[in-house]
Amino acid sequence: xxxxxxxxxxxxxxxxxxxxxxxxxxxxxxxxxxxxxxxxxxxxxxxxxxxxxxxxxxxxxxxxxxxxxxxxxxxxxxxxxxxxxxxxxxxxxxxxxxxxxxxxxxxxxxxxxxxxxxxxxxxxxxxxxxxxxxxxxxxxxxxxxxxxxxxxxxxxxxxxxxxxxxxxxxxxxxxxxxxxxxxxxxxxxxxxxxxxxxxxxxxxxxxxxxxxxxxxxxxxxxxxxxxxxxxxxxxxxxxxxxxxxxxxxxxxxxxxxxxxxxxxxxxxxxxxxxxxxxxxxxxxxxxxxxxxxxxxxxxxxxxxxxxxxxxxxxxxxxxxxxxxxxxxxxxxxxxxxxxxxxxxxxxxxxxxxxxxxxxxxxxxxxxxxxxxxxxxxxxxxxxxxxxxxxx
Amino acid sequence: xxxxxxxxxxxxxxxxxxxxxxxxxxxxxxxxxxxxxxxxxxxxxxxxxxxxxxxxxxxxxxxxxxxxxxxxxxxxxxxxxxxxxxxxxxxxxxxxxxxxxxxxxxxxxxxxxxxxxxxxxxxxxxxxxxxxxxxxxxxxxxxxxxxxxxxxxxxxxxxxxxxxxxxxxxxxxxxxxxxxxxxxxxxxxxxxxxxxxxxxxxxxxxxxxxxxxxxxxxxxxxxxxxxxxxxxxxxxxxxxxxxxxxxxxxxxxxxxxxxxxxxxxxxxxxxxxxxxxxxxxxxxxxx
Numbered sequence: 001x002x003x004x005x006x007x008x009x010x011x012x013x014x015x016x017x018x019x020x021x022x023x024x025x026x027x028x029x030x031x032x033x034x035x036x037x038x039x040x041x042x043x044x045x046x047x048x049x050x051x052x053x054x055x056x057x058x059x060x061x062x063x064x065x066x067x068x069x070x071x072x073x074x075x076x077x078x079x080x081x082x083x084x085x086x087x088x089x090x091x092x093x094x095x096x097x098x099x100x101x102x103x104x105x106x107x108x109x110x111x112x113x114x115x116x117x118x119x120x121x122x123x124x125x126x127x128x129x130x131x132x133x134x135x136x137x138x139x140x141x142x143x144x145x146x147x148x149x150x151x152x153x154x155x156x157x158x159x160x161x162x163x164x165x166x167x168x169x170x171x172x173x174x175x176x177x178x179x180x181x182x183x184x185x186x187x188x189x190x191x192x193x194x195x196x197x198x199x200x201x202x203x204x205x206x207x208x209x210x211x212x213x214x215x216x217x218x219x220x221x222x223x224x225x226x227x228x229x230x231x232x233x234x235x236x237x238x239x240x241x242x243x244x245x246x247x248x249x250x251x252x253x254x255x256x257x258x259x260x261x262x263x264x265x266x267x268x269x270x271x272x273x274x275x276x277x278x279x280x281x282x283x284x285x286x287x288x289x290x291x292x293x294x295x296x297x298x299x300x301x302x303x304x305x306x307x308x309x310x311x312x313x314x315x316x317x318x319x320x321x322x323x324x325x326x327x328x329x330x331x332x333x334x335x336x337x338x339x340x341x342x343x344x345x346x347x348x349x350x351x352x353x354x355x356x357x358x359x360x361x362x363x364x365x366x367x368x369x370x371x372x373x374x375x376x377x378x379x380x381x382x383x384x385x386x387x388x389x390x391x
Numbered sequence: 392x393x394x395x396x397x398x399x400x401x402x403x404x405x406x407x408x409x410x411x412x413x414x415x416x417x418x419x420x421x422x423x424x425x426x427x428x429x430x431x432x433x434x435x436x437x438x439x440x441x442x443x444x445x446x447x448x449x450x451x452x453x454x455x456x457x458x459x460x461x462x463x464x465x466x467x468x469x470x471x472x473x474x475x476x477x478x479x480x481x482x483x484x485x486x487x488x489x490x491x492x493x494x495x496x497x498x499x500x501x502x503x504x505x506x507x508x509x510x511x512x513x514x515x516x517x518x519x520x521x522x523x524x525x526x527x528x529x530x531x532x533x534x535x536x537x538x539x540x541x542x543x544x545x546x547x548x549x550x551x552x553x554x555x556x557x558x559x560x561x562x563x564x565x566x567x568x569x570x571x572x573x574x575x576x577x578x579x580x581x582x583x584x585x586x587x588x589x590x591x592x593x594x595x596x597x598x599x600x601x602x603x604x605x606x607x608x609x610x611x612x613x614x615x616x617x618x619x620x621x622x623x624x625x626x627x628x629x630x631x632x633x634x635x636x637x638x639x640x641x642x643x644x645x646x647x648x649x650x651x652x653x654x655x656x657x658x659x660x661x662x663x664x665x666x667x668x669x670x671x672x673x674x675x676x677x678x
Binding site: 072073074093094095100101103104105107108109110111120121124125169172222 | 506570572573575577578579580581582583586590591594595
């Protein structure tokens, strides 16, 4: 895997016609999709800027593939509008849209050689023969399959077939490439390898990629923007960092990594210009950044990532300004790189703690049954929608 | 016997019943008939092996008209069946939805009745005083004073009718197996529905079309029931000749020679047909 260029520090964005201003490439406006009386997509709107690597992430059945298929033209929305480069394409069939798709099972034509598969789109558009030949050869070079040009799809491995599917779509120089779980059928090692390759190709050619996946690590490692979908709607979208550090819903907080979620009753009046205060079910005070709770009235739910939390013995003093909860270690697991603890508070809250393995012997660790203080920097506290039941 | 040796022998044990079957019911009868075809003599005194190759030349000289007619009828019936079966199979595979099973049942339902019975019923339906022939005269398929029964058309019709399911089923099976996403991929790559059909569906259906054509054409070439029930002495097919040589005239050498000529011509025809459709496609897509 050497012909793809080294990844540069900052992703290159192609200059747009507007002279650097971000341009909307794909746009869905109030899209609904119903099958009979079952709603698959309910009022979904999204904007994808040109040159972005955009991931639709969610569990199976969340509507992410349906969304992609509506962009590709394989499904018609029940209502709403699909725009490509500002043009309404809602009613256009797939062959009249300037996007190409890499299908989940690749859907390579079994009766055609690798070469012919890649040339298929160009031949349909009556591109000049020499030009077709040149572009196919170039594309096969990019995905490093030149030596397999004469093979039939049935003679390829999964990774090779995936690259043929990619080449077959990209050779048409689409405005945007749609990828439906393109790495879903591959083993883990190959997936990681192809993720890097896919990202590098996207940077090199600079077109918009819309990537559907249920693998959060895949989405985080590749995408500029991730939209987390659940139940036919986008829960939250943003960069991997946005979603991980500042999830806005319980679903996002637990779909991307894991979170400790605690229901909190806010106390009236702000503590200072920065923080607000509330109490947990254990009647312990916690603080959180005021602006993160904006727009929420009544009970809220706060969260913190397990690796942001530290444990202290009862006779130790946690850093001033930390949120501190008290509980008992229920389980302590040594995982080599990390130590993981499950702590239960008297009010029944269960908290996960992941500590780096810095000590090197069991003296500094906590065993089951030990009373501990669970502490974290109040700035690391995020606020999700007001909760009613436990996390 | 060592374990590895026994392992190596295992496939042969599995093949044994089939192999025995082939030897007893195919290889031996074929060799026997080859020797019969080279015999001379007459039904009274019996036949003995005299290596009389001239039987073959005489058979071709005397019956080339029936051969030509058989291939013509069988070819026409195959073509008609293809034209009817492809859209039908396409409909069942893609549009019949939950009624697929019912449609397939309807296709094979006529097989529950014996072929002779079915053909005899057509004889009744197609008889000269019948309603159907009158209507056909109205639209001009049959001339006003003419008849349909006892013509070549009636025989071709009968063959087409009797062998239609053999064309429908293999085409249905290949169409049904085509991954729907391939059609979507074609449409993604700038194919209209018609182009997608031409460039993807049709090439992928070739193995089914090939199988269906053989299943219709081969038995149709040797068929004698349709000609004897729906035809006349002017529509005699090679199957009728072989049947009468074997069972009525008891001229076994000529009957055997005719059978081998028929077999040879069909094998040659299949080889050419397969080459035209592309054997590479057939073997690779079948897998």
